[in-house]
Amino acid sequence: MEYRHELKYVVTAQQMALLKGRIRGLIPPDVHAGENGGYRIRSLYFDDYYNSCYQENEIGTDPREKFRIRIYNGDGSRISLELKRKEHGMTQKLSCLIGEEQCRELMAGRPLPVDREYPPILQKLNLLMRTRLLRPKVIVEYDRTPYAEALGNTRITLDQNMASCDEPRRFLEPVLPRRPVMPVGQHILEVKYDEFLPDYLYRNLQLQSLRQTAFSKYYLCRRYTLKGSI
Secondary structure, three states, X not given: OOXXXXXXXXXXXXXXXXXXXXXXXXXXXXXXXXXXXXXXXXXXXXXXXXXXXXXXXXXXXXXXXXXXXXXEOOEEEEEEEEEEEEEOOEEEEEEEEEOHHHHHHHHOOOOOOOOOOOOHHHHHHHHHHHHOOOEEEEEEEEEEEEEEEOHHHEEEEEEEEEEEEOOHHHOOOOOOOOEEOOOOOEEEEEEEEOXXXXXXXXXXXXXXXXXXXXXXXXXXXXXXXXXOOO
16 A cells, blocks of 8 residues: 555534544545444554553654554454554554454454464554564544545544544454543544545645644554653
8 A cells, every 4th residue: 555645633522523524525435434424433553562652753763663453343353453653744554354353352452373474564553563572552532424436535534522542452342441632622533545635635635724733643642651751
């Protein structure tokens, strides 16, 4: 998969409502969106003994990458392992499916047996768990309203109700103990595209008037845990 542009903005509840109204008239919802127009995302993020992923995000290290396991709408029948890499302001996401048994081993912090038949992403995670002591650190959960446009391979998502859970072993449970991580009334807009963002979308989104952020959801969710310890 090629690198893509990925822009993130902090928006208020009022701005989000306005953006939803504009986007609905311009591009269709993502094909995977449910009847309510969205879905719930739950991700389990990994970091090493030194919290390198967290630190690299804070200081803007380039390039940097992180691993996560992801499910949708609490459904553990389809589990994805993802490697997200950021370089020169662009992002690349690689993924593979893993089984529930493999997931439970990884969320318990146990590397899998070495197997050359594993997909490359799983082999790399497994290696880093052994050599850099990469371990699951935090669960991030939020509700997403996605829209997709073929022109520019553009994807616009509105994320709200972002919360964290510091108990990785509970990743596959139906309901988690959650802690909100954004100030009340603040949400995240993400705009992703390949080579260009269609001009009509840029004009209607009025991105120049929004507050762009470089911090990842992983960073936002872990900073409350690590603020007093690093």
